[in-house]
Structure formats: structure tokens, C-alpha cells
Amino acid sequence: MGRQTGKISGNRARLETLRRHEAPNVTFVDPDGRWPVVWARARGPWVWDVEGRRYLDLTAAFGVAMAGHGNPGLVRALRGQIRELIHGMGDVHPHVRKIELLRELSRITFERWTRGRRAGMEGRAILACTGFEAVEVALKTACRATGRPWVAAFEGGYHGLGYGALNVTHRDLFRQPFESQLRRFGRFVPFPAREADVPLVEACLERLHRRHGLGAVLVEPVQGRGGIRVPPGSFLPRLRAWCDARGVLLVLDEIFTGFGRTGAWFACEHAGVVPDVICLGKALTGGFPLSACVGRSDLMEAAWPPSQGEALHTSTFQGNPLGCCMALAQIRTLEERGLAERAARLGGWLMDRLRLLEPARGLEYEVRGLGLMVGLEVRRSDGRPATPVVWEALKRMRERGFLLLPEGAEANVVAFTPPLTISRTALDRAVAALGDALAGAARQLARQGGKEA
Numbered sequence: 001m002g003r004q005t006g007k008i009s010g011n012r013a014r015l016e017t018l019r020r021h022e023a024p025n026v027t028f029v030d031p032d033g034r035w036p037v038v039w040a041r042a043r044g045p046w047v048w049d050v051e052g053r054r055y056l057d058l059t060a061a062f063g064v065a066m067a068g069h070g071n072p073g074l075v076r077a078l079r080g081q082i083r084e085l086i087h088g089m090g091d092v093h094p095h096v097r098k099i100e101l102l103r104e105l106s107r108i109t110f111e112r113w114t115r116g117r118r119a120g121m122e123g124r125a126i127l128a129c130t131g132f133e134a135v136e137v138a139l140k141t142a143c144r145a146t147g148r149p150w151v152a153a154f155e156g157g158y159h160g161l162g163y164g165a166l167n168v169t170h171r172d173l174f175r176q177p178f179e180s181q182l183r184r185f186g187r188f189v190p191f192p193a194r195e196a197d198v199p200l201v202e203a204c205l206e207r208l209h210r211r212h213g214l215g216a217v218l219v220e221p222v223q224g225r226g227g228i229r230v231p232p233g234s235f236l237p238r239l240r241a242w243c244d245a246r247g248v249l250l251v252l253d254e255i256f257t258g259f260g261r262t263g264a265w266f267a268c269e270h271a272g273v274v275p276d277v278i279c280l281g282k283a284l285t286g287g288f289p290l291s292a293c294v295g296r297s298d299l300m301e302a303a304w305p306p307s308q309g310e311a312l313h314t315s316t317f318q319g320n321p322l323g324c325c326m327a328l329a330q331i332r333t334l335e336e337r338g339l340a341e342r343a344a345r346l347g348g349w350l351m352d353r354l355r356l357l358e359p360a361r362g363l364e365y366e367v368r369g370l371g372l373m374v375g376l377e378v379r380r381s382d383g384r385p386a387t388p389v390v391w392e393a394l395k396r397m398r399e400r401g402f403l404l405l406p407e408g409a410e411a412n413v414v415a416f417t418p419p420l421t422i423s424r425t426a427l428d429r430a431v432a433a434l435g436d437a438l439a440g441a442a443r444q445l446a447r448q449g450g451k452e453a
């Protein structure tokens with residue numbers, strides 16, 4: 001790891017070109033030259049930069065490369081598809097792979113969830129390109145199905161950055177610059193951390209419902225970008241019951257948590273809750289911008305009239321054949337290799353291992369997670385988020401050959417969302433290195449004046 005084989009200037013020179021030609025707000029380039037790295041290729045859990053340095057990717061590149069980067073099954077399927085059909089006509093002339101994927105999405109969601117029940121369900125989907133677009137399709141679905149535009153979402157929640165999704169993404173940093181253009185149909189309620197918080201959430205929802213008449217409640221079963229926040233086990237079942245009693249739709253955003261990440265195919269399965277609508281993206285394809293909003297058949301029929309030639313929601317690349325083909329291969333791979341079960345086993349082990357870390361002087365650690373979606377929150381002894389320590393530690397980790405991201409509004413949660421194929425040995429090395437990196441970062445910042453830490 002971290003072996004230097006290429007030109008010293010490779011990374012720096014390319015970042016300079018990036019800096020000149022990409023809008024300034026996109027990529028953070030640290031003036032100290034320690035972040036970011038320019039990726040050249042990736043395989044399994046490994047990424048190589050343009051200088052030939054190898055890194056262990058503990059992010060699965062935003063949780064996408066669930067079966068590893070360049071998974072051979074995906075690459076094989078993609079090669080075949082490239083020869084056959086690269087682009088289709090989304091909502092006009094459907095192609096074979098799109099029809100197959102729609103069938104699969106129904107099978108792995110509503111059909112699986114209700115198998116053996118008297119009233120079995122099927123799913124109907126609208127395919128889209130990005131996660132936020134899938135969320136926006138869900139918002140449109142809820143509005144059309146209920147006639148009520150108001151949506152309750154959760155503090156700390158992240159659903160993407162399109163103008164529709166921004167109404168339900170909580171963080172001010174993203175909303176404030178565009179506040180004047182937002183429709184404001186979203187309202188926020190607290191996300192529960194403990195069992196005792198759930199009645200408070202219900203009371204807040206009740207107030208909102210009385211005031212506005214909610215159409216939907218939108219929630220991540222585990223908040224990812226919000227800082228790997230896992231709600232208590234009773235939360236989703238009670239939310240389901242609350243929604244049922246009032247005719248409000250329960251929309252789950254499983255864009256991050258879906259496809260085995262949390263140790264089950266979908267995180268809602270831990271609680272045995274069937275949503276009305278589920279949003280999927282990221283690991284759906286393992287590396288192609290394709291997402292889906294899958295709803296109960298009857299609900300989708302109520303929400304969306306038969307097309308008369310113009311779809312109410314579509315786009316040029318809707319249901320792209322390469323994306324559909326990758327999604328089919330990804331679903332096959334995850335099933336055949338039992339990767340959700342692997343995530344459950346490895347995730348439990350990883351959390352135990354992280355809990356053995358001795359907190360660096362002046363810091364406190366909290367470990368939480370579900371499956372291989374694990375966070376280590378770092379605070380100062382006075383309770384304040386230790387953001388500078390985390391940031392310095394992640395740069396040190398990068399230098400040692402490990403890629404990690406901070407999550408949470410304060411960016412003080414070190415997130416582990418690696419490919420589910422990662423080895424226990426590699427994870428063990430990463431945890432040991434993180435312990436050292438945090439200790440080193442804490443010492444350095446204390447030397448520089450303490451206040452910053």
C-alpha cells in the first residue's frame with residue numbers, strides 16, 4: 001500500500017489542470033497537496049492513482065462498488081452489452097435489458113417482501129439516472145397518488161441536491177444558497193437516536209400532518225451522509241403504523257443502504273417493514289448512473305396515468321442499456337456470492353474491532369453502524385465535534401494508502417462503507433492505521449495550539 005512507482009508530478013500537474021477548468025466549487029484541492037488523489041484505475045477494493053500508488057478503498061466510491069471495483073461479472077456483462085446496444089430510446093422504444101431489469105426490481109423488492117402473504121404485491125418502477133432523480137420521482141409519485149404535496153423528512157437526512165430533492169435534504173449548507181428558488185414543500189422532524197425519541201418524532205409528524213396534510217414521509221433507514229446514524233429498531237415499524245393510520249405514504253430512501261450494504265438486501269428488512277415506495281441508486285449498478293423509484297403496483301397505477309405518448313417523467317438516458325445490463329449483473333453477483341450475509345458478518349466484526357481502539361488523548365469515540373455501513377464519531381472530551389482531528393487523520397490515512405470519507409454535518413464521523421468483498425485482514429490493517437492516524441493528528445493539533453482540535 002502507498003508504494004510510489006510513478007512520476008512525482010503526476011497528481012499535482014493533473015490537479016492544476018482540474019483547478020483551471022472545473023468550476024471552483026466541485027473538487028476540494030487542499031493547498032497542502034495532501035488531498036485529493038487522481039484515480040487512474042481500480043480493481044476489487046483497490047484503487048491506483050496516476051502515480052501508481054495503491055489505496056484500499058474503504059468508501060466503495062460513495063457506496064457504489066458493492067461487489068468490488070471492476071467486478072469481473074459486471075465487466076463481462078458490460079462488454080457483451082457494448083457490442084449489442086449502447087443507447088436506447090428510454091420511454092419510446094424499450095429494449096430487452098430494461099424490461100428484464102424492471103422484472104428483477106419487482107422480484108427483489110415487493111415480491112420478495114410479500115412472498116407467502118395472502119395479499120402478495122408486485123412492484124412497478126420508473127428508472128432514472130441519479131439518486132436525487134429517483135427521490136424526485138418518489139416525490140412526484142406521492143403528490144400524484146395522494147393529492148397532497150407536503151412531505152415530512154428528517155433532520156440530518158440527505159436525499160440529493162436537485163431542486164426537488166433539496167426540499168427534503170436537510171443540511172443548510174446545500175439549501176441556503178438556493179433558498180429563494182425552493183418550493184418549500186418539505187418539513188423536517190428529528191431523527192431518533194434512541195427508543196425514547198420515537199414518541200417525540202410521532203408528535204412532530206402529527207403536528208405537521210394537522211397543519212398541512214402530509215402526502216408522504218421520506219426517510220433513510222440508516223442516515224449515511226448524516227453521519228451513519230442508526231435509529232432504534234422500533235422506529236420503522238412505528239412509522240409504518242403511523243403512516244397507515246393516516247393514509248400517508250412511507251417512502252424509503254435506500255439509495256445508500258440498499259443492495260446488501262447493511263447486512264440485508266434492503267435495510268427495511270431488518271425491521272420487517274414494507275414501504276409504499278423505495279428509492280434505489282448507487283450500488284444498483286455498481287458503477288453506472290442509473291437509479292430507480294419502485295412503488296407498489298396499485299399505488300403506481302393510481303399515481304401515473306397510462307402514457308399517451310408523452311411520459312410525465314423521463315429523460316434522454318432513461319433506462320440506459322449499459323446501466324440496465326450492469327444492474328442485472330450486479331444483482332446476480334450479490335445473490336450468488338451471498339454478499340449481504342457477508343456484510344452482516346464483517347460489519348459486526350468491524351464494529352467490535354473499532355470499539356477496541358483506545359481513544360487518543362483528549363478525544364472520545366463512538367462506534368455505530370449496521371452491516372458494512374459503520375461510523376466512528378470523534379468528539380473532544382468537552383463534547384464538541386473533533387472535525388480538524390478527523391480531517392488531519394484522513395489525510396494521514398491517505399498518505400498510508402487508505403481512502404476514507406468523513407460524514408455528518410460536522411464531518412467528524414469516519415465512515416466505513418467498503419466493497420462487501422473486502423477481506424478481514426485489510427479491514428484490520430485499516431483500523432490499526434486509523435487508530436495511529438487519529439492519535440498522530442490529535443498530538444499534532446494539540447502542539448499547534450489545542451484550540452483547533
Ligand SMILES: Cc1ncc(COP(=O)(O)O)c(C=O)c1O
Pocket residue numbers: 062130131132133135158159160161220224225253254255256257281282
Ligand atoms: C440516501 C441518499 N439519497 C440520495 C442520494 C443522492 O444520490 P445521487 O448523488 O446519486 O444524486 C444520496 C447520495 O449520497 C444518498 O446517500
